[in-house]
Amino acid sequence: MKTKLYFAQQMAYRVALAVLAAVLLAALSSSGWAQETNGVSTIEKPMQVGASEVLDFQGIERAAVSEPDVVDYVVLSARQIMLTARKPGESDLYVWDKKGEHRFHVVVTAPPSPMPEIVSKIKETIADPAIKVSAHNGVIILEGEVDTAHAADRAAVIARAYAPEVENLIQVKAEAEKPALDVAAIQSALGPNIEVTALTPDTLLFEGTATPEQKARVDQIIRALGDRVAVVDMVSAPAYKPRQILVHVKVVDVDKSALREVGIDWGGLDAIGVHDQPILFGEVSTGPYALDEAGPIRRLEALSARLKALVTNNRARILAEPNLLVVEGETAEILVGGEIPIPVVQTVAGAAAAAVTVEWKEFGVKLAIKGNVGVDGKSIDLDVTPEVSSLDWVNAVTFSNITVPALRTRRAHTVLHMNDGQTLVIGGLYQVEWSKSVRKIPLLGDLPILGELFKSTRKERRETELVILVTPKIVTEASAAARTEAALENIGEGE
Numbered sequence: 001m002k003t004k005l006y007f008a009q010q011m012a013y014r015v016a017l018a019v020l021a022a023v024l025l026a027a028l029s030s031s032g033w034a035q036e037t038n039g040v041s042t043i044e045k046p047m048q049v050g051a052s053e054v055l056d057f058q059g060i061e062r063a064a065v066s067e068p069d070v071v072d073y074v075v076l077s078a079r080q081i082m083l084t085a086r087k088p089g090e091s092d093l094y095v096w097d098k099k100g101e102h103r104f105h106v107v108v109t110a111p112p113s114p115m116p117e118i119v120s121k122i123k124e125t126i127a128d129p130a131i132k133v134s135a136h137n138g139v140i141i142l143e144g145e146v147d148t149a150h151a152a153d154r155a156a157v158i159a160r161a162y163a164p165e166v167e168n169l170i171q172v173k174a175e176a177e178k179p180a181l182d183v184a185a186i187q188s189a190l191g192p193n194i195e196v197t198a199l200t201p202d203t204l205l206f207e208g209t210a211t212p213e214q215k216a217r218v219d220q221i222i223r224a225l226g227d228r229v230a231v232v233d234m235v236s237a238p239a240y241k242p243r244q245i246l247v248h249v250k251v252v253d254v255d256k257s258a259l260r261e262v263g264i265d266w267g268g269l270d271a272i273g274v275h276d277q278p279i280l281f282g283e284v285s286t287g288p289y290a291l292d293e294a295g296p297i298r299r300l301e302a303l304s305a306r307l308k309a310l311v312t313n314n315r316a317r318i319l320a321e322p323n324l325l326v327v328e329g330e331t332a333e334i335l336v337g338g339e340i341p342i343p344v345v346q347t348v349a350g351a352a353a354a355a356v357t358v359e360w361k362e363f364g365v366k367l368a369i370k371g372n373v374g375v376d377g378k379s380i381d382l383d384v385t386p387e388v389s390s391l392d393w394v395n396a397v398t399f400s401n402i403t404v405p406a407l408r409t410r411r412a413h414t415v416l417h418m419n420d421g422q423t424l425v426i427g428g429l430y431q432v433e434w435s436k437s438v439r440k441i442p443l444l445g446d447l448p449i450l451g452e453l454f455k456s457t458r459k460e461r462r463e464t465e466l467v468i469l470v471t472p473k474i475v476t477e478a479s480a481a482a483r484t485e486a487a488l489e490n491i492g493e494g495e
Helices: 002-030 115-126 149-160 183-190 212-228 256-262 302-312 450-454 477-490
Strands: 033-037 040-048 052-056 062-065 071-075 080-085 089-097 100-109 131-136 139-146 166-172 194-200 203-209 230-236 244-255 279-281 316-320 323-327 331-346 355-373 379-399 402-411 414-419 423-440 455-475
Touching: 040 080, 062 071, 071 089, 080 100, 115 131, 115 139, 115 149, 131 149, 139 149, 149 166, 183 194, 183 203, 183 212, 203 212, 212 230, 244 256, 244 302, 244 355, 244 379, 256 455, 302 316, 316 331, 316 355, 323 331, 323 355, 331 379, 331 402, 355 455, 379 423, 379 455, 414 423
Parallel strands: 040 100, 139 166, 203 230
Antiparallel strands: 033 040, 052 080, 062 089, 071 080, 089 100, 131 139, 194 203, 244 316, 244 323, 244 455, 279 423, 331 355, 355 379, 379 402, 379 414, 423 455
16 A cells, blocks of 8 residues: 555656646746757847846856857856847857856847937928938938028038038029129219219219208118118218298189189199199190190199189189298198187086186188108198188077177198199188078068068078189299399399
8 A cells, every 4th residue: 555655646746747847848938948959948038239137047157158249248246147238149148057057049139220300300400491301320411402501501510419420411502693783873863963983893882962852862772772782871961951831822712603604613634634623733734745845735824814803803802812931841820810709617616606718719711731842852742721710690609698609610631742833722612601681661661461562582692612722832042032132122122
């Protein structure tokens, strides 16, 4: 019985060893034991360049490596060895310890390249779609075509900040040839007072003494040249003196029916025909030839004669005819009329009675005018605001036994550009007045009912039109001297 029990125990022990060996072989096979040579299994171990790994053993006796340039080792202790991958390749490691020989087949690969990320960052920093960035064998390559050398150098500096090796293949576009400057044309545009000299093909000299208008023209030409040429501006302009404008104004109140009788119809006149207001009067060419080529003209002096005829026949009256001398850029005002007192009742807190103050309102012919001389020195920018008001007792207001008349007002405002000496006419300011006249026989005409047989009533409708004529003239030294001499002769003091 004892022999059979011992035999059974031995069989169970051997089965257990077999099972344990099978498990160990399966574990070793799954751990990388790929092959067995002379009874010694070889473990496959992948590594990347620069990586290190520590292997554990029991009582290391000696170790060896087949390719030390690919993989090297350092014995840390009797139980550990540290492997270091140096460059891509394959190498075998042999280690002997108390358990016997151990073999490792190490395959070293290069780490993933960071170049795609570096290329992306360089592109983002350069931010120029004309420059192409790529990488080859660790070298950054820049390609493309840019407008300036500065752009190419900038791209290379940015690339070298990310990678040590950069190949700059960027090309710079050839500069287009600048067109030759027409110095004669510039000289002709500026006139004889300004001299233009070409110091170099890319540099112009402007020198001379200019009027404010000429200086403005010089500045305009310099701005037009832009970056094409360098400019040396030696043009001097005398201190600016504001010019004066003499404005002749005539305000006429004309019977509308009389205007129709003499054939006056307001409208602007030009070479094409009549257009709407405002109206500028002067000599207008109406043919295919200019005035200096003996072309036909339409003269407008007849208008002044017609207005004079209306005034003479009491069909029109001149309300005002002022002359204003104003400095350009300033506003001149004139009032031909008067002021009426307007009582204003003001309630004062705590006072027993309200206080009455007086405000004065202007009426009559008022004119506000502002002018600026154009850059050419011959035209005028004119801002005119004429106003004519009269007392209206029909619509008067009475309070506290005080009668305050209303104001009948006609006002116009216009801003326009006109030539020196040209006449501006503003018409179309209409006014309609109704009048009633009664003729009767004394006493009989006052009888009730029957009195209507002894009197006659007549109603009249009167249309008037306010016409304003404005003629500005630029005051020059010659014109001022001529007017002064004429004035002296008129009072007997001239020669």
